Amino acid sequence: MAWLVILLLLCLRLTRAELSDISDRREPDLEEGLLHLLLRLRQEEFFDILLIYGKDCIFHQLTQQLEISTVLVSSGSTTFDWDFGSLTLILSCSLEDDKEVTYRTLMKLQRNRRLIYIQEDIQPESVCEHYAKKEQYNIAMVRKDLNQSKYIYACRCFQDPIIQEVSLRESNPVYIENFHDMHGQPMRIMADLVAPRSMEYLNPKDGKTKMIGYVANLIRYFALKLNATLEVQRLGENVSFRDIIRRIKEDHIDIAMTMEASLHATNFDTASYPYILTSYCLMLPVPAKIPYNLVYAVIVDHLVLGIIVFLFIILSLLLIYSKNMSWQGLSLANVLVNDVSLRGLLGQAFPFPSNPSKQLRLIFIILCFASVILTTMYESYLQSFFTHPPSEAYISSFENIAECQQMIAITTYKINELNKNNNSHFQKINKGSLKMFEHWKEYSHLRNSFNRSYGYLVTEDRWTSYAEQQRNFKEPLFYFARDLCFSRLVFLNIPMRRHLPYRHLFEEHMLRQHEVGLVRFWKSRSFFDMVRLDITPLEDLSQPKPYQPSLLLLDVSWIMKLYLAAMVICIVCFGLEVLSKSRGRRLRKYIKDVYGNFVK
Known part of the structure; x- marks a missing residue:
C-alpha cells in the first residue's frame, strides 16, 4: 500500500508538470x-x-x-x-x-x-x-x-x-476623446432666466427661441463646440432656485444655466470650476439731499467756527493793545464785541485811524487778508451747495442700519443660507430692519425697479449693470456699499450633475473663455443686451424734481429767522445801553448834588 501511494503521488506530479508546461507554452x-x-x-x-x-x-x-x-x-x-x-x-x-x-x-x-x-x-x-x-x-x-x-x-x-x-x-x-463630437446629442439644460445671466429672445431671422447672457453664452458656445444640441427647460413661475439645485442633485438635468455660490460648500460634486469671483454687499438708496434752508448750517463746520472765533479774539486783543501800546482799554465788552475786528472779518468797512502805528497797520493787513479768505471761502461753499446740495449722512456700519431706519429686503432662502454659514456681519443687523420675501422673483422685481423703500443684497457683477443703467439717470438712486459686505470673496460656479462625463471639457472651455476675455466682454454688454431685449427700460427712473429758477422764501427761512433773532438781540442791547446811560447821568447828578451840599 505504501508503494501504491508513492506511485500515485508521482503520477499527480507528472500530470501537474505537463499542464504547467502547456500553460507555459x-x-x-x-x-x-x-x-x-x-x-x-x-x-x-x-x-x-x-x-x-x-x-x-x-x-x-x-x-x-x-x-x-x-x-x-x-x-x-x-x-x-x-x-x-x-x-x-x-x-x-x-x-x-x-x-x-x-x-x-x-x-x-x-x-x-x-x-x-x-x-x-x-x-x-x-x-x-x-x-x-x-x-x-x-x-x-x-x-x-x-x-x-x-x-x-x-x-x-x-x-x-x-x-x-x-x-x-x-x-x-x-x-x-468621445465627446469632441457628440453628433447632435442633447444636453439637458435648465435656465433660471434671470437677467443678465440668461435671457430668452425670439430670433427674427429663423423664428427660433435663443438664449443670451454671460452664462447662457458660455453654455451655448460649449454645445456648439461639441456639436451638441440644447434641450432647455425653463424655470416655472412658482418654482424657486432651490428646485434647480434639487434636479441637479437628482441627475434630472446635466447643466444649470445659472450660478451658485460655493463659499462654504462641503464638496464640489455638483459644482463646476469657479466661473465668477465677486463680492456680496448691500445696495443702499442714496441719501436724500439736505433742504436749502439747512445749507447755512452745513457750510459752517464746528472746528472752522472755533478757529474763526479764536482768530477774532486774538485780533481784538491786538487792536486794543496796539492802539495805545497798553492794556488800558481792555475789557470783556471790547474783546467780544470789537467793532473793528467784527467788521473786518465780515469784509465790511471800518474806521481807520489818521496816524496809525506800524504795528496797527500790520494788524489791519492781517485783518483784511483774513476777511478776504473767509468771505471767499464761504461764498464758494454757499453757491456750490445751493447749486448741488450735499446728501445726508451715509450708513457706515451694519449696526447703523437700524439707527438710520433703513429696511433691507431679503429672501428667506438667503436668510437661511447666511444663518447656516453663521455670517458674523449678518448677525449685526437688527432683525427688525429686515423685510423678508418668500418668492425671489418678487424680490428681484423690486430691486430691478429701483424701489427706494428698501436696501438690497447684490453681487458686484450684478451691480455693474445697475451702475451702467444709472448713468442715464439725472441723479443716482442707489450706491454699492463696499464697506457693508457680507463676503468679499465669493466664488460663483455653474451647477452640474455629479457624473457628467464631459465635465473636464466644460471646465476647460470655461477657462479658455476667461483667457481670451470673452467673459469680461459679455458682462460689459449685459446692460445693452437687456435694453435691446426690452428687459430694462432706457429711461430715467430717478423722477427728477422740476427745475426751480430761483430760491423760495422757505429756502432762506432759517437764515431769516436767525437774522431776525440777531436784530432783536441788538435792539435789546441798544435799549439796555440807552437806559444804562440815562440812569448813569441821573446817578452822577444826584451824587454831585449830595456831595455839593455836604461840602457847603
Missing part, C-alpha cells in the same frame, strides 16, 4: 502581447498606477515586469475614498470583476482608461453598453488571441458601430 505569448500593449498605452497617455479588479488573472503576472505601483482589488470594490492621482490605468480580469460602488471613487475614476480581459463568448458591444450605463466611456477590450489577431476592441460611444477594432500594427490611438 500558451501564456507567455499573451503576456508578451499585453506587455507591449501596456507600454504603448503608457506612451499615448502616461500612467503611474495600475488598478486591477478581480482575482488572480493574466494582469497580475504583468505587474512584476512593469515595475509600476499596483493596487489590487480582488473583491471588485474599494471601501475607501480613492486618494491617488488621476494617472491611473484600470485593468479588469473580466466584465463582472469591476463592482465599484464607492461614490467618491466612482467620480474620481470615471474618466480613467479601462482595459478589460474578456472571454470568447462575450460580445464587445455588450461590454460597451454595460459601461455606458455607468457613464464610463474610455473602454478597451482584449481577448486571449491578442498575439495572433493583433487587434484590440475600443468603444466609440457616438459612432456607428460603437465598436472599433484597433490594429496594433498601426499607429491609431486606442482611446479617444
